Amino acid sequence: MNYQDILNEIHEEIQPYLKLGKVASYIPELANVPYEKFGMSLHTVDGKTHSVGNAYENFSIQSISKLFTLTLAKQLVGEKLWARVGREPSGNPFNSLVQLEYENGIPRNPFINAGALVITDVLISNFDNPKDKILDFIRLLSGNKDINYDPDVALSENKTGYLNKALANFLKSFKNLDNEPEQVLDVYFNQCSLAMNCCDLANSCIFLANDGRSHHFDEVITTEKQTKYINSILLTCGTYDSVGDFAYRVGLPGKSGVGGGIVAVMPDKFSICVWSPGLNESGNSLAGTKALELFTTMTGISVF
């Protein structure tokens, strides 16, 4: 069975799962997305693209943005990054303040909210205009110049994001932010608001499957070693407090967002993005995780 046939079959099999998840409801912009949406896009390292469903419809990438900001920050400060943020799974909800208190303000990894705020702080300290730089980088990775922040989503999160404000101020109290919490939150809420589709996201991640090089433009994004590093962090920390379950069922490095998107990569083979707004209890797309599980089961391809 070829990849397109597999995507088509998943599209059919996944229908009963779409309504089982719960759409994120904390801001209207996310709550209003219909749960029936489902898209999937696969990009192979030899340049082929296969898509199914709503693969070309934009959604809010939310925490998937943490993968891109980590890649940028790692380019900027290298291994020094690990003095300010760990690279261990947290064993706690993604927005917990508990561990941060016990571990003196050093977030467990760059993919929990506290860690992502530290990463954003690094970008602010290194770029004159961090919001532009992040946007330029995403446009470069995806090859899509039309990608943009969604100001309504960013504003909504700024109005209601008390937990993230608590985290930013808590980090600052441990002196693990160089900039003011308000600045860091402004950039952070914007990066989370990026509107992209499955095809954009699969395109943006192909460098992780291709030893750091994109196939649609001629630039090295990360060295081969850095690429492996990022993939390892994705696998051990990329899907909130269910990384073990995701590795068990899907078996690929991946990153999820509460907008319902998940990106995953198979080194030397492909990048893949799936989108379905209904979330499971851990905050990952329920049908999206199931779709990826079906994909690795049907193809027999995973890192294990």
Add this chain to the structure above:
Amino acid sequence: MNYQDILNEIHEEIQPYLKLGKVASYIPELANVPYEKFGMSLHTVDGKTHSVGNAYENFSIQSISKLFTLTLAKQLVGEKLWARVGREPSGNPFNSLVQLEYENGIPRNPFINAGALVITDVLISNFDNPKDKILDFIRLLSGNKDINYDPDVALSENKTGYLNKALANFLKSFKNLDNEPEQVLDVYFNQCSLAMNCCDLANSCIFLANDGRSHHFDEVITTEKQTKYINSILLTCGTYDSVGDFAYRVGLPGKSGVGGGIVAVMPDKFSICVWSPGLNESGNSLAGTKALELFTTMTGISVF
């Protein structure tokens, strides 16, 4: 030995302890207070006043203000208050976020920072001008119209109080603040900045020793029952994470602040205030606690 002789003897005995504590250093206004300062003031329910040392010199009352705002809030909403804040000792540092997360945003008691922020939120919801009301109340209790906020202290705390900002936003994320965190913090930083002396504070607390009535004016502050309630909370929660030690050594209901002040009361007998800026590891005045221990040992008077 009469009370004045006892205060004089304590004043002598306490000298070697003054330099053992550590003056709070997180804002310049507190850090610059000389550690040699020591004052003590005793007010008896029959209207006598005894003082020693720097008893008439102003200091920043800080967390002692939580006693006055609790009294106000209890007057306003009565037993309903306990739906939003507990009345149990925390067994944790006064500014911990851990317990708040495990207990769904209900602070353990009104005297840890999180609880005090909820109390301040209650005042804001009930008063048109909460800052004026708090100030009026303190002036009434103390009988001193000249008491005022210290705007420099309030501003400094607002600039550097990231941990309190984290707490306020965290409470708001649990929907346990009705007002915006910024508003609550503004009033809170102001109440903490109040500048008072030992005599003012002992005067302000005499109602707790006198079944709710002051001796220097003719108004019932709290009913006899409410008075007992407040005293019980002082004893079990008033001195941060060392209430057990304070009860063991001093044996009186009391409230401390990081400015180095401690107020305490003996029901039916007296209120007392001591000030010495050097703090012990729990954030209570080191020499102040020792002075109160000497006082209850020498007089043989305590609630136990």
Add this chain to the structure above:
Amino acid sequence: MNYQDILNEIHEEIQPYLKLGKVASYIPELANVPYEKFGMSLHTVDGKTHSVGNAYENFSIQSISKLFTLTLAKQLVGEKLWARVGREPSGNPFNSLVQLEYENGIPRNPFINAGALVITDVLISNFDNPKDKILDFIRLLSGNKDINYDPDVALSENKTGYLNKALANFLKSFKNLDNEPEQVLDVYFNQCSLAMNCCDLANSCIFLANDGRSHHFDEVITTEKQTKYINSILLTCGTYDSVGDFAYRVGLPGKSGVGGGIVAVMPDKFSICVWSPGLNESGNSLAGTKALELFTTMTGISVF
């Protein structure tokens, strides 16, 4: 109204509360006690006794025994005791292992299970026959030579007390037990199994209201200072994770047990014991706490 009338009135008023609590069910010996039982006994420092209901019926004193073992251990090792156990309220359930892990095996106070095991360990290290010594001490305090361990209760607890076994081994792993966990648990399960009635217990505690002296025999149990010390620990740590609530509503130093008994003392006035098997959520007798609240409200007598 005299004391006997007050006890009689409480006996009537308390009836609807008896069935609201939940009888401890983890061993058959406790589960089989009828919830309707209610007894109360008051002993004044001038030697009078007032009783009501099932005041002369034996029940399992359970954690109330911790008060007697603490008194013994304090006699033996004095202030050195505090190197191995704290005297702060825990802010956690009485059998929690969490705090013990964060605080390196030093229990918060002598009245949570972990702390009581350390106290028992002290007795084992200091007495050739600790079980006999404890029994002798209780018989002396109560003036009742017929008091005894209940071997069925002790055996049941030994068979099912996995949580206490976990605590003892956990303490040992931190080297905060000198003896083997099995030995400590054996003595501990026995001390908890002591069968006593309200009158015995009020008698046994009168020394705490009487500056350390009993009125029914001529021996100093504790110095005046030690007596105050123990009372302070009772007030801040004696009633599990609801010491704040107990101080607020009752306002007396007290110690409870899951057998449904509670002892309390008013310095210079009286000791009191109440028994009702139904427990509230914190593990204290529900109707017993209510009865004590009624008593201090009706008499207007409390430490506050």
Add this chain to the structure above:
Amino acid sequence: MNYQDILNEIHEEIQPYLKLGKVASYIPELANVPYEKFGMSLHTVDGKTHSVGNAYENFSIQSISKLFTLTLAKQLVGEKLWARVGREPSGNPFNSLVQLEYENGIPRNPFINAGALVITDVLISNFDNPKDKILDFIRLLSGNKDINYDPDVALSENKTGYLNKALANFLKSFKNLDNEPEQVLDVYFNQCSLAMNCCDLANSCIFLANDGRSHHFDEVITTEKQTKYINSILLTCGTYDSVGDFAYRVGLPGKSGVGGGIVAVMPDKFSICVWSPGLNESGNSLAGTKALELFTTMTGISVF
């Protein structure tokens, strides 16, 4: 460079690292092993073996045994296993009781001590003679009939293993052990005491690199799917509280033990075992981790 040359080079490069770790000291049998020991053994799926250093010298496999008992238990009860133990990284030290309390006695994964005790409990409930069965299974996997328990090590751990006793009793208090803690601990201490060498262990793990089949005997140990499952748990949970670091630096599913051994597998390619007694702060072999990092860096082979 061929595999043997790479092993030889690693053997040279690793020398300065041998003395940097700290040999486990809690029982004499482990403490007495010289830190200079270093062995490494590689088994490829096409049946080749390469070894270097002390690859044929026995050491105590300790927690590596958890991999074998998990494989057995998964065969016995399948997916039902996950009702009693999770498969998420813990984000806590391997012997922590904290998380167990917050998560009601369900250990985070089969590789922390609490989880491994549950697994052993499953084996006891399903086998008449679990110790024989475990030994038979290891002898089968390794092809070495001479492998045996080390009774001195097992006895030493039984005498001093208070923390494991605490864990077993704690699990039992949550009713997550079917058998008595003593029984479970007896089997557990024995399985940890198994004495094996690098070659035995690499041999024993080749099925994980070979879709569930061994190359040295004709039996399917696990299905292809089960094999992937176990590898995923190894990667996300196999190396205590540093799984993120191990994935980052080494990039292979692996399991470590405090005896200084680490096994790892590369699906479709090889299994590998390294031994060096000095441990890093997380309890993994310091030089062993470094040797595996050198191996995956020099060969460019990892799952990422």
